[in-house]
Amino acid sequence: MKKPFQPRRDFKGLETRRKQAAKLFARSELKQAEIARRLGVTRTSVHRWHAAWRQGGAEALRGAGRAGRKARLERSELVALDRALRQGAQVWGFATDLWTLPRVARVIEEITGVSYHAGHVWRILRGLNWTRQRPARRAKERNEKEIRRWVAGDWPRVKKTLAGSGPGSSSKTRAASPTAPRSARPGRRRAAPRS
Numbered sequence: 001m002k003k004p005f006q007p008r009r010d011f012k013g014l015e016t017r018r019k020q021a022a023k024l025f026a027r028s029e030l031k032q033a034e035i036a037r038r039l040g041v042t043r044t045s046v047h048r049w050h051a052a053w054r055q056g057g058a059e060a061l062r063g064a065g066r067a068g069r070k071a072r073l074e075r076s077e078l079v080a081l082d083r084a085l086r087q088g089a090q091v092w093g094f095a096t097d098l099w100t101l102p103r104v105a106r107v108i109e110e111i112t113g114v115s116y117h118a119g120h121v122w123r124i125l126r127g128l129n130w131t132r133q134r135p136a137r138r139a140k141e142r143n144e145k146e147i148r149r150w151v152a153g154d155w156p157r158v159k160k161t162l163a164g165s166g167p168g169s170s171s172k173t174r175a176a177s178p179t180a181p182r183s184a185r186p187g188r189r190r191a192a193p194r195s
Contacts, residue, residue, distance in 0.1 A: 015063035017041060021049050022058040073124070077112045082128050084111055098135060 017039050024035045036046040052060040073081070084107055088097045092107055101118040104125065109115050116124070122132075 011063050018049055018061035019058065021046060022053050022061050025050055025053050072114050073112060078124070078128060080111055081108060081124070085130070
């Protein structure tokens with residue numbers, strides 16, 4: 001099973017690059033542009049790292065940890081939510097088996113105690129690799145047997161057919177149009193004789 005909510009950035013990799021930069025700064029034999037090329041980062045980043053390194057040493061280039069707000073749901077809660085959604089909406093007391101954002105928000109609150117606005121639930125679902133799907137709309141009164149009879153018997157009689165066997169055009173002004181008047185012969189028009 002794929003892990004929900006993969007981190008967008010590799011924070012450990014970024015910290016490793018900053019540590020490598022600190023070692024290169026300590027040698028002081030390379031220019032900042034060369035360090036940037038070796039590490040595959042911008043010169044601006046190397047310049048900022050160098051300024052921090054001069055003030056606080058290699059310790060100043062340590063990672064600050066994760067970026068952004070801490071997630072409100074733990075990984076185990078997300079796994080439990082995924083299992084609950086796979087059971088179907090009717091298991092959770094809804095009339096149909098259709099998951100809507102307000103329904104998912106209610107299930108999240110029942111499972112975890114964390115309240116989410118229905119408009120933000122899609123972010124959690126996207127992190128769980130759920131996609132938006134719409135059910136096919138069909139009338140309750142639909143009669144499959146009558147539909148098959150109509151398609152086999154009446155449809156061939158009422159469907160449109162091509163008027164002619166030649167190529168047609170949707171434009172009435174083009175020569176290929178079956179309704180357009182035929183000209184004497186195709187080609188350039190002759191100018192009227194001057195008098």
